[in-house]
Amino acid sequence: MSNHRRSFPSGRIAYVNGRYLPHAGACVHIEDRGLQFADSVYEVCAVLDGHLIDEQGHTERLGRSLNALQMEMPMRPAALGIVMRELIRRNRLRNGLVYLQVTRGAYRRDHVIPGNPELSVMMTARSMNVAAVEKRRSEGIAVVTLPDLRWGRCDIKTTGLLPNTLAKSEARKRGAFEAWLVDSDFMITEGTSANAWIVTGDGVLVTRNLSHNILAGVTRAGVLTALKSVTGLPVEQRPFSVDEALTAKEAFITSASGGVIPVVSIDGKPLGDGKPGAVARKVHELYSRLTAATVAA
Numbered sequence: 580m581s582n583h584r585r586s587f588p589s590g591r592i593a594y595v596n597g598r599y600l601p602h603a604g605a606c607v608h609i610e611d612r613g614l615q616f617a618d619s620v621y622e623v624c625a626v627l628d629g630h631l632i633d634e635q636g637h638t639e640r641l642g643r644s645l646n647a648l649q650m651e652m653p654m655r656p657a658a659l660g661i662v663m664r665e666l667i668r669r670n671r672l673r674n675g676l677v678y679l680q681v682t683r684g685a686y687r688r689d690h691v692i693p694g695n696p697e698l699s700v701m702m703t704a705r706s707m708n709v710a711a712v713e714k715r716r717s718e719g720i721a722v723v724t725l726p727d728l729r730w731g732r733c734d735i736k737t738t739g740l741l742p743n744t745l746a747k748s749e750a751r752k753r754g755a756f757e758a759w760l761v762d763s764d765f766m767i768t769e770g771t772s773a774n775a776w777i778v779t780g781d782g783v784l785v786t787r788n789l790s791h792n793i794l795a796g797v798t799r800a801g802v803l804t805a806l807k808s809v810t811g812l813p814v815e816q817r818p819f820s821v822d823e824a825l826t827a828k829e830a831f832i833t834s835a836s837g838g839v840i841p842v843v844s845i846d847g848k849p850l851g852d853g854k855p856g857a858v859a860r861k862v863h864e865l866y867s868r869l870t871a872a873t874v875a876a
């Protein structure tokens with residue numbers, strides 16, 4: 580067994596194709612198409628205080644990703660919710676993430692997609708370092724810009740994440756937390772695992788419009804909903820350039836794993852006064868209030 584597998588803490592439980600299994604030994608077949616072709620989609624859902632956040636948004640996006648790749652939902656949304664909650668219970672998770680992956684299953688290796696595939700469904704749950712997330716929220720993060728080397732359907736949440744992992748690792752080497760990916764027109768698409776936002780000098784919040792070039796972030800959607808109910812925080816959904824980002828008053832990222840996190844520098848240049856901004860803080864408060872209300876409902 581490799582060091583990585585040995586380092587999985589015992590006591591964790593995973594879900595694989597209808598069974599709850601010890602995490603350290605949970606596997607799919609070596610000829611699973613998810614492994615061989617990244618022929619698979621996934622979701623990551625935050626768990627806060629034992630509650631799944633934005634469950635409906637994640638389940639709906641899973642349906643859209645599967646549909647785009649001509650795969651069926653492996654079970655009804657309500658059943659998915661039951662499995663996710665059971666996994667949270669079995670792992671005694673308070674704050675963390677549920678990871679859910681659906682692959683086209685195990686077949687003799689062939690590029691041609693099999694008809695009526697028997698999908699593999701797997702889920703894991705893991706705790707989150709809440710203190711580390713809150714530190715990032717209070718101190719802000721650095722981002723660097725890197726070329727967007729991904730394919731033409733970034734709206735499908737597939738596990739074909741090699742360009743994302745390479746860019747995020749390069750960002751870490753450069754002392755930044757995240758990379759913002761830049762298209763051939765020098766416009767920012769999104770982060771490697773988060774949507775990108777700026778606040779212009781006039782106080783307008785800008786995030787890229789939905790298209791095949793970015794993932795429709797569930798947190799992004801939640802933030803847009805939260806912003807609808809307030810005045811004084813206008814939003815534009817449009818591409819923005821690296822230059823516009825560098826001269827922005829503020830910036831932040833949104834994702835299920837971190838919520839709203841302020842960006843304080845881009846490519847080593849401080850944004851505004853180099854401290855987390857008031858708009859990002861307000862957006863975090865509004866989004867948190869919205870998710871708390873949804874969980875309580």
Ligand SMILES: Cc1ncc(COP(=O)(O)O)c(C=O)c1O
Nearest residue numbers: 772773774794796797798834835
């Ligand atoms: C490329 C990319 N963009 C955006 C996001 C943010 O999406 P969400 O808010 O649904 O987590 C993610 C999340 O993993 C991502 O991988």
